[in-house]
Amino acid sequence: xxxxxxxxxxxxxxxxxxxxxxxxxxxxxxxxxxxxxxxxxxxxxxxxxxxxxxxxxxxxxxxxxxxxxxxxxxxxxxxxxxxxxxxxxxxxxxxxxxxxxxxxxxxxxxxxxxxxxxxxxxxxxxxxxxxxxxxxxxxxxxxxxxxxxxxxxxxxxxxxxxxxxxxxxxxxxxxxxxxxxxxxxxxxxxxxxxxxxxxxxxxxxxxxxxxxxxxxxxxxxxxxxxxxxxxxxxxxxxxxxxxxxxxxxxxxxxxxxxxxxxxxxxxxxxxxxxxxxxxxxxxxxxxxxxxxxxxxxxxxxxxxxxxxxxxxxxxxxxxxxxxxxxxxxxxxxxxxxxxxxxxxxxxxxxxxxxxxxxxxxxxxxxxxxxxxxxxxxxxxxxxxxxxx
Amino acid sequence: xxxxxxxxxxxxxxxxxxxxxxxxxxxxxxxxxxxxxxxxxxxxxxxxxxxxxxxxxxxxxxxxxxxxxxxxxxxxxxxxxxxxxxxxxxxxxxxxxxxxxxxxxxxxxxxxxxxxxxxxxxxxxxxxxxxxxxxxxxxxxxxxxxxxxxxxxxxxxxxxxxxxxxxxxxxxxxxxxxxxxxxxxxxxxxxxxxxxxxxxxxxxxxxxxxxxxxxxxxxxxxxxxxxxxxxxxxxxxxxxxxxxxxxxxxxxxxxxxxxxxxxxxxxxxxxxxxxxxxxxxxxxxxxxxxxxxxxxxxxxxxxxxxxxxxxxxxxxxxxxxxxxxxxxxxxxxxxxxxxxxxxxxxxxxxxxxxxxxxxxxxxxxxxxxxx
Numbered sequence: 001x002x003x004x005x006x007x008x009x010x011x012x013x014x015x016x017x018x019x020x021x022x023x024x025x026x027x028x029x030x031x032x033x034x035x036x037x038x039x040x041x042x043x044x045x046x047x048x049x050x051x052x053x054x055x056x057x058x059x060x061x062x063x064x065x066x067x068x069x070x071x072x073x074x075x076x077x078x079x080x081x082x083x084x085x086x087x088x089x090x091x092x093x094x095x096x097x098x099x100x101x102x103x104x105x106x107x108x109x110x111x112x113x114x115x116x117x118x119x120x121x122x123x124x125x126x127x128x129x130x131x132x133x134x135x136x137x138x139x140x141x142x143x144x145x146x147x148x149x150x151x152x153x154x155x156x157x158x159x160x161x162x163x164x165x166x167x168x169x170x171x172x173x174x175x176x177x178x179x180x181x182x183x184x185x186x187x188x189x190x191x192x193x194x195x196x197x198x199x200x201x202x203x204x205x206x207x208x209x210x211x212x213x214x215x216x217x218x219x220x221x222x223x224x225x226x227x228x229x230x231x232x233x234x235x236x237x238x239x240x241x242x243x244x245x246x247x248x249x250x251x252x253x254x255x256x257x258x259x260x261x262x263x264x265x266x267x268x269x270x271x272x273x274x275x276x277x278x279x280x281x282x283x284x285x286x287x288x289x290x291x292x293x294x295x296x297x298x299x300x301x302x303x304x305x306x307x308x309x310x311x312x313x314x315x316x317x318x319x320x321x322x323x324x325x326x327x328x329x330x331x332x333x334x335x336x337x338x339x340x341x342x343x344x345x346x347x348x349x350x351x352x353x354x355x356x357x358x359x360x361x362x363x364x365x366x367x368x369x370x371x372x373x374x375x376x377x378x379x380x381x382x383x384x385x386x387x388x
Numbered sequence: 389x390x391x392x393x394x395x396x397x398x399x400x401x402x403x404x405x406x407x408x409x410x411x412x413x414x415x416x417x418x419x420x421x422x423x424x425x426x427x428x429x430x431x432x433x434x435x436x437x438x439x440x441x442x443x444x445x446x447x448x449x450x451x452x453x454x455x456x457x458x459x460x461x462x463x464x465x466x467x468x469x470x471x472x473x474x475x476x477x478x479x480x481x482x483x484x485x486x487x488x489x490x491x492x493x494x495x496x497x498x499x500x501x502x503x504x505x506x507x508x509x510x511x512x513x514x515x516x517x518x519x520x521x522x523x524x525x526x527x528x529x530x531x532x533x534x535x536x537x538x539x540x541x542x543x544x545x546x547x548x549x550x551x552x553x554x555x556x557x558x559x560x561x562x563x564x565x566x567x568x569x570x571x572x573x574x575x576x577x578x579x580x581x582x583x584x585x586x587x588x589x590x591x592x593x594x595x596x597x598x599x600x601x602x603x604x605x606x607x608x609x610x611x612x613x614x615x616x617x618x619x620x621x622x623x624x625x626x627x628x629x630x631x632x633x634x635x636x637x638x639x640x641x642x643x644x645x646x647x648x649x650x651x652x653x654x655x656x657x658x659x660x661x662x663x664x665x666x667x668x669x670x671x672x673x674x675x676x677x678x679x680x681x682x683x684x685x686x687x688x689x690x691x692x693x694x695x696x697x698x699x700x701x702x703x704x705x706x707x708x709x710x711x712x713x714x715x716x717x718x719x720x721x722x723x724x725x726x727x728x729x730x731x732x733x734x735x736x737x738x739x740x741x742x743x744x745x746x747x748x749x750x751x752x753x754x755x756x757x758x759x
Contacts, residue, residue, distance in 0.1 A: 001390055001391065001392060001393055001394050001397065001458060001676075001680065002389065002390055002680060002683075002684065003389055003391070003677070003680045003681065003684060003686070004389060004684060005389060009389070067389075068389055068390070068391065069389040072389060257758055260754055260758045261758065264755065264758070267755045267758075267759050268751075268755050269751065275747075275748075275751045276744060276747050276748075276751070278751065278754065279698075279747035279748070279750035279751040279754065280698075280747060282691075282695070282750050282753075282754055283674070283694075283695040283698055283699050283747070283750055284670070284699070286674060286677065286692065286695050287670035287671070287673050287674045287695070287699060288670065288673075289673075289677075290391070290673035290674060290676065290677040291669060291670055291673040293389075293391040293673070293677075294391055294392070294673055294676075296391075297390070297391045297392040298392075301392065308669070311665065311666050311669045311670075314662075314666055315666050315670055368655075368659075370662075371655070371658070371659040371662040371663070372655070372658070372659075372662075374662035374665055374666065375652070375655075375658035375659065375661060375662045376658075378662075378665055379634075379638045379652075379658075379661055379662065379665055380638070380642070381638065381641060381642060381650075381652035381653065381658045381661065382642065382649070382650050382652050382653040383653065384653050384654065384655045384658060
């Protein structure tokens with residue numbers, strides 16, 4: 001057990017740092033590009049071609065099979081350079097690991113490399129108007145007709161839907177079975193006829209997610225992942241992957257540094273309450289970082305993240321909200337201004353960051369559900385929902 | 389880089405958990421509240437020495453098992469879980485501190501006795517100044533014909549009534565140095581202080597205690613390093629205590645039926661326990677990181693030790709308070725073990741620096757990093 005880096009690992013870090021220094025301007029250019037989506041795809045592909053995307057994935061599908069150390073080094077260097085998140089993050093963090101575990105060999109070869117290269121952007125079709133925290137009660141129907149599933153229903157809170165090329169979704173294939181046993185996991189080309197995407201404006205004013213309507217959409221049977229009616233277990237492992245990893249730590253480190261710079265004069269925060277608060281956030285970010293190291297070590301040893309990933313998800317959401325709120329509090333009276341105000345501080349990023357933070361305890365499983373998962377699956381307490 | 393406990397460490401932890409559960413009952417910790425201080429029987433102390441535990445954190449060259457601070461911390465965690473008297477943890481801290489900072493002569497003389505269990509050792513740092521740590525040490529060592537002369541008071545000295553050796557922090561010029569002083573030295577008086585969990589802490593009154601100059605631990609950073617090791621072991625003890633009350637309360641929530649259901653099925657109960665579980669896991673991650681940072685003498689070791697102690701101290705108190713509350717009326721009784729952990733956690737939370745004090749160390753580290 002150690003935190004040391006060997007000479008070879010230090011050399012790896014150096015080459016990563018040099019590569020980022022030489023290429024970071026491509027990432028910075030994305031926001032100003034004429035076609036920002038294409039520019040973001042190009043940036044991800046560039047990063048992947050250099051070997052810095054898909055570190056944990058098998059080499060056979062374009063991954064690196066990197067060690068914990070290499071994953072840590074890359075995440076640290078990306079944090080250091082403050083690079084933006086990758087555009088295909090949903091495909092990378094959720095679908096990819098799921099396909100590695102549950103998909104057929106043909107499906108892995110077909111889909112995984114294109115996730116890494118951002119040739120195909122993915123969105124997730126899980127939640128529905130009547131199926132949020134109680135996801136298993138979803139009603140989007142898929143009926144088998146010939147070699148196709150015919151899908152009808154509505155999905156909600158689908159991030160990136162307007163630009164996504166593909167969608168992985170949960171559908172009900174057996175309405176007569178108990179609700180967790182009649183669900184299947186499908187991959188759907190977003191260009192298929194019958195799909196309508198309607199973007200939704202969120203509470204912060206941004207447009208990040210959409211409603212997606214499926215009207216007799218035909219999905220070939222070869223796009224079924226795993227067994228028919230076996231989608232719930234697959235989705236559950238997907239959620240565990242969504243909840244683990246180091247990426248959240250990087251974002252929070254950067255927010256915390258901004259918070260410090262915002263309140264510090266001459267290197268120190270004079271106000272004792274603000275100083276103690278900032279220190280507490282540093283402690284919690286470090287806690288999350290080393291929790292992430294433990295989770296990655298587990299995964300490398302062949303153990304699934306499982307329910308322990310919920311620990312990180314729950315803690316990270318709360319921490320993100322505390323940091324965002326503290327940043328807003330620091331702005332004093334200016335915290336009430338929109339980004340269009342001539343008096344606004346921080347270009348309006350503080351308000352945006354605050355609203356943004358509130359979504360983290362809802363998306364990917366609410367904090368209330370995370371509490372249930374930890375209570376039931378980690379501590380072994382009896383179910384609170386009265387269901388088996 | 390490898391952030392998993394290796395086989396040797398896992399084995400040490402498992403053996404410690406099993407052995408302490410058999411050899412030390414919470415009942416003894418409860419009885420000690422009426423007849424303080426809490427002390428382990430000589431046979432148990434001898435058995436721990438026999439197991440080689442006092443040298444767990446020492447290098448192999450120093451006669452130990454070379455498991456590092458992390459090895460010592462896993463033992464301290466089990467001590468906290470078992471409500472074991474603190475002497476083992478104090479001795480572990482002293483042994484590791486000497487092994488890391490002592491000169492060859494001191495180590496050759498002292499470490500074999502400490503590891504063999506014949507010389508229990510403890511740190512004497514705090515003074516009656518209302519705060520913590522080596523930086524505020526005022527006790528001086530006057531150089532004279534007979535060597536150094538130590539005068540003044542040390543308080544909150546853990547396990548001082550059974551220690552055979554005190555590692556006393558004294559100010560020498562701008563530095564704070566560590567001086568080993570044998571128990572019973574002329575001019576030394578040991579006065580018990582009463583801790584809320586009956587753990588043995590004492591006031592050490594020194595009146596011209598003579599020590600040879602050559603006895604001073606050579607490394608000028610030894611006092612700070614020893615204090616950091618002690619701090620992380622207290623944090624480990626707190627984590628063990630938090631784990632114990634969490635397990636106790638979880639088990640109770642599965643059994644106790646009200647309104648026709650186990651109370652653990654009510655979210656007001658289960659979510660509070662889930663929060664404790666989250667904090668225990670974050671605390672464990674910080675503890676391991678702090679231990680490894682000390683073992684590798686990393687630049688951020690001081691900040692990580694402070695982070696671990698601040699976070700785990702608050703976690704352990706929260707966990708014990710939750711345990712009292714979720715057990716209901718029975719949780720508020722003398723008979724249940726919960727208050728024993730609450731007492732230990734409350735006391736250890738303000739031992740080797742409280743959370744606010746450690747957050748100031750973290751803030752200095754942040755100022756340095758973000759400058």
